Amino acid sequence: MAQENLSVVLHAKGDLRLETRPVPEPGPNEVLLQMHSVGICGSDVHYWQNGRIGDFVLKKPMVLGHEAAGRVVKVGSAVTHLKPGDRVAIEPGVPREMDEFFKGGQYNLSPTIFFCATPPDDGNLCRYYTHSANFCYKLPDNVTFEEGALIEPLSVGIHACRRAGVTLGSTVLICGAGPIGLVSLLVAKAMGASKVIITDLFAERLGMAKELGADFQLTVKKDDGSQQLAKKVEDTLGAQPQITIECTGVESCIQTALYATRSGGVVMLVGLGAPMTTVPLVNAAVREVDIRGVFRYCNTWPMAIAMLSSGKVNVKPLVTHRFPLEQAVQAFETTRQGLGIKVMLKCDENDQSP
Helix, strand or coil: CCCCEEEEEEEECCEEEEEEECCCCCCCCEEEEEEEEEECCHHHHHHHHHCEECCEECCCCEECCCEEEEEEEEECCCCCCCCCCCEEEECCEECCCCCHHHHCCCHHHCCCCEECCECCECCCCECEEEEEHHHEEECCCCCCHHHHHCHHHHHHHHHHHHHHCCCCCCEEEEECCCHHHHHHHHHHHHCCCCEEEEEECCHHHHHHHHHCCCCEEEECCCCCCHHHHHHHHHHHHCCCCCEEEECCCCHHHHHHHHHHCCCCCEEEECCCCCCCCCCCHHHHHHCCCEEEECCCCCCCHHHHHHHHHHCCCCCHHHEEEEEEHHHHHHHHHHHHCCCCCEEEEECCCCCCCC
């Protein structure tokens, strides 16, 4: 095993470096992984550009990356369900204690949770990485490493659609056709949504949404009024959607989401924007429109693996760019510029395949 652990480390706002770190040893309940494919998320770029997201502030150097899959090279003394050679997808959020959230099945809300590439916790954009074995999920032979890495964004869509109550026959509006809007579309369709309409500023993103199964695409402009847009959605769909999944975090889009959703429906807030936002709350309240939030995901990896393995969901078209780990800075720049959909970094020098 090459003892070179090349890692992508953020030292401070705007200061992204490639450096060699020691190969870590797995603890009793951990596995050492040789990383294969790691996707770049908007949050990785946000930390790079801003040095913080909300209350999570970068105070010391941190390895980036949390959308990841790799191969087991060593197992800790207490690990029984994995062995060297196993291909796994990594769930990046690992609870540190068995608190009430953990016991209630909402471990993602545990305030002390470990989460890859969220300060101060290191991520897995490196050659070798150790992780809790219980949060590494074996991939079937017909699921690639890249699909395994895409389970992380896919999980956001699963968690959002579950909490929204998407089911057979649901009509759904998705605001934003970036990676999270697109995975929400894939999951909504797989869960039985009959009609999905998706909005975005960029025609090429809506083209990808159409390819992935969106029934209607609506190009919006920055200066469109939120009520006018809501009316357009209703006219296009033939009725107001029962569920809206808001993936932008933009104030005007949240307003549109609330106006557009039919009375008694649900608005899911997935995209994160300004901490204080002006919205038509009374309009939503008197129409009994439920507003629900999501924080990452929980209990989604087994479902995601089943969806991918069975062919119910195809995430492969989402990967538009690939870079070897050595070209990480170029890969980050590509994501920052908004080129393509998902940029994938290939961490194994000897295997750059999907």
